[in-house]
Amino acid sequence: ETGVTQSPTHLIKTRGQQVTLRCSSQSGHNTVSWYQQALGQGPQFIFQYYREEENGRGNFPPRFSGLQFPNYSSELNVNALELDDSALYLCASSLVSEGYNEQFFGPGTRLTVL
Amino acid sequence: LAKTTQPISMDSYEGQEVNITCSHNNIATNDYITWYQQFPSQGPRFIIQGYKTKVTNEVASLFIPADRKSSTLSLPRVSLSDTAVYYCLVGDFLNTGGFKTIFGAGTRLFVKA
Numbered sequence: 001e002t003g004v005t006q007s008p009t010h011l012i013k014t015r016g017q018q019v020t021l022r023c024s025s026q027s028g029h030n031t032v033s034w035y036q037q038a039l040g041q042g043p044q045f046i047f048q049y050y051r052e053e054e055n056g057r058g059n060f061p062p063r064f065s066g067l068q069f070p071n072y073s074s075e076l077n078v079n080a081l082e083l084d085d086s087a088l089y090l091c092a093s094s095l096v097s098e099g100y101n102e103q104f105f106g107p108g109t110r111l112t113v114l
Numbered sequence: 115l116a117k118t119t120q121p122i123s124m125d126s127y128e129g130q131e132v133n134i135t136c137s138h139n140n141i142a143t144n145d146y147i148t149w150y151q152q153f154p155s156q157g158p159r160f161i162i163q164g165y166k167t168k169v170t171n172e173v174a175s176l177f178i179p180a181d182r183k184s185s186t187l188s189l190p191r192v193s194l195s196d197t198a199v200y201y202c203l204v205g206d207f208l209n210t211g212g213f214k215t216i217f218g219a220g221t222r223l224f225v226k227a
Contacts, residue, residue, distance in 0.1 A: 004157075035217075042201055042217035043158065056214050090157050101146070101205075105157025 003027065004093050004106035012112045018079045021109045025072040025093030031055070032074040033103060034066060035090040043090055049074060050096065078111075086113045118202045118218035125224050132189045134221050136202030139183050147178060147185045148203045152220070158201060161187065189223075197225045 003026035013019050025032050031050045035043035045058035049068035063079040072093070078085060088110050092103035119137040126132045138147070146165050150158035162169055164176045164185070175188040189196060199222050205215030 033215075042220050044217070045215050058214065092157070101148075102160045102163065103158075105159065107155075108157055 004091065004104050006089075006091055006106040006109050008109060009107070010110045010112075012114065013081050014114050015081055015083060017081050017113075018077065019081060019111065021076045021078075021089050021091075021111070023074045023076070023091035023093075023106055025074065025091075026104050029072060029093035029095045029104070031094045031096050032068055032072065033092045033094070034074070034076045035092065036060075036085075037088040037090060037108070039087070046076070081113045083113050086111060117216060118204060120200075120202050120218050120221045122219065123222040123224065125226065126192055127226050128193055129191050132192050132196075132223060132225075134187045134189075134200055134202075134223070135184055136187070136218065137184050138202070138204050141182050141204055142206065144206045145204045146206075147176070147182075148205070149174070149176065149185075149187045150201045150203060150217075152199045152201065158217075161200075192223075192225045194225050194227060196223065198223060 005024045007022045033048040034046040036046055037043040046060050046064055047057040047066055048055045052068045065077045067075045088108040090105050090108045092105045094101050094103045146163055148163040149161040151161050152158040162171055162174045162176045164178050166178050169176045177186040199220040201217050201220045203217050
């Protein structure tokens with residue numbers, strides 16, 4: 001158990017809808033990252049939040065957005081869902097310090113877009 | 115951002131040492147190398163991280179040559195429960211200019227009895 005929780009576990013949406021996924025970071029961690037993992041592939045970095053500010057973004061369109069709250073919980077919002085958005089969405093929390101950054105991953109949210 | 119290349123799959127037997135090599139030719143000065151393990155329907159789990167030379171912890175060793183263009187994860191005496199996907203990851207964990215990282219496609223390790 002990493003102490004990182006995600007909700008919901010599974011979700012089914014239709015094309016064009018919007019979705020919000022939630023993550024609760026491990027206690028004391030100041031950074032949260034979100035990843036998309038398609039079936040059979042490695043996780044793809046979406047973005048990272050550090051102290052409530054976006055601190056790096058992968059190759060994802062603006063319809064992927066996020067928030068980090070003062071209690072270090074986080075949300076991933078995806079607008080105008082497309083079929084290719086079907087994937088496992090992972091969040092990972094960490095305490096960034098020089099030279100060391102172990103990310104603790106949650107179990108993920110499985111999103112299916114029909 | 116450095117891309118990583120790993121073997122797609124490897125087979126081993128219980129009790130053997132397994133070495134998985136990752137290539138990252140374009141690694142940047144500030145990039146660290148991290149390895150994760152992932153079981154089906156679970157999030158990745160941290161194994162080990164290093165910058166150069168050799169790092170060892172209670173579950174694995176990480177060997178990084180001087181040019182840092184590759185790294186090797188060494189798992190001593192694997193067991194059936196080590197059957198999983200192993201990812202090599204490079205990223206600027208000092209967050210200079212914003213955090214970015216790339217997971218490779220991973221190596222599927224299958225340990226047989």
